[in-house]
Amino acid sequence: MRENIPIIRVRNDYGDVAVRDGVILCFFMRRSHGELAPAVWRALQAYHRAISPASLNWYGSDDGDTLPLDDQGWEHIRKTLLERPWAGAGRLASLSDTPGEAGGYHFDYEGRQLDHPLSSRKEGVTSGVSFSFPTEYLLEHGPAHLRALALELGRELPFSFGYASLAFVSHPGVWYGVRRQLLDLLQRYLGLDLYLLSETSDVIGTGARGAYWLTFLGQPLLGRLGGAEALRDKLPFPEVTFEPMESERLLLTLGEWPDAMDTEKGAVPPQYRALARLLEPYLCEEGGLWPPMNRDYMHRWLRRLCP
Template sequence: MRRSHEDVAPAVWRALQTYQRAIPPKALGWYASPDGDMLPLDEQGWEHTRKKMLERTWGAEWRVSLSEDPGEAGGYHFSYDGRKLDDDLFSRDERATSGVSFSFPTEYLLEHGPAHLRALALDLGRELPFSFGQASLAVVSHPGAWGAVPNDLLGLLHRYWGLDLQDLGETSRNIGTGARGAYWLTFLGQPLLGQLGGLEALRQQLAFPEVTFEPMEDTRWLLTLGEWPDVMDTETGTVPAWYRALARQLAPYLREEHVDWLNLHKGYSHGWSRRLCE
């Protein structure tokens, strides 16, 4: 969201309440304290989080991390990176945004089905003034823990092109009003949708029965690429044509993210974001 924290924080807080109602009770059990320690998310922790998001007026950044388990990757996880975009730190940086993410374990998708998760994603994004958003299968780690990711993760990414690398901090610092790629659920708002030529131009380029378009408020749209998210196992199958078609349309607006924490060779993130554009 290319908006400042004060403009989006109330909507993000409401989306967090929607997320909390949809997941098991106490699924979010820990939060990051001001000194960086992970503390139990009790009533005091929730009040600290609420005040930080809705009442704190000083500063240039607001970071919130709520997780199921402080020692495990994956699972349920809420992350928010809010920024004051007219602050000296960001006023000349067109890449910086305020971003939010909601993570679910794979078991949630398998238990409730793709239609349920798609409807929930719509509810979570309904009030958020996004230019771009996504939902997909992903490798998720806690903020600050990516340095411990094993290098054999690269082998998984090379094989399974439908996996995303989820690091909200990197995305929100670099995406601006651009895109990250084609995903199972791809959310498009302004100005990105207009830069793509508008809805009708996009419909013509994505004339596949597997692709559906659903309107949202304020000329925002949700594109769904198939009934289920596709892991895209390149050793046993091919990349669906509708993913490639959307990726090619988004190619001029893809934004490179810095992934030094994975010890990747220089330029890998650029190549990864464009893997479906061939």
């Protein structure tokens, strides 16, 4: 329900907002950048049309600077996406509403070349794209609008897995700097996603990351789960809706609104538990050398809805 969505602002040592509440939409595609580029460009344009024209103001340049997203910047993004035939690994596009503090609108794309020597050594490497929104966008337009937009974007992208969820929104990787401040929030709000597109893209392959408000299932994952009809039998909850998509894909919606799953107010909804258990054998492994969010911590956190 909308009244249960928390307002979150996590500040760094300088007083800047490093993390805020919002909604994240991610898709993972076991394809190389050259195959994906036109679809990613169309999805970016659809995202930009759906939000305020002034919502994306900055982009990351090739040399690491953050520059104003003017006409020249858009042309740079277009050329980067459409005229680079391949990419070994890395962030090919990063756009946001603010250059410093965490705003609500972010677009990030990790384009990979799966047959590149660096990528081919990693069994789980894949391309990934994310779109974020401030919570205010969800509250103003409603969950049906955001779901329809997510479905529109998903139709453009040949995903193997995707999701939309309430989330701790930040610039890519910035939450690492305030990770200790996030620990209590992560323990309380089980429905808020902590995402790092680059890391997940390195390991997810054709697996899953968890059960979310909107869970997009592509191939071969949907087939491994038994297909859409088998999932209907295994998820017999009135809150769950099934939206078949082309190319034998499926969108599962686990409720009218995304759920923050505030442990101080109630239990995890049973449909989330049931889907999480079905996906558990296919969950990816994340986590690195950033204590306390190391590999063991992230293993437990990604499975927080499974017990």
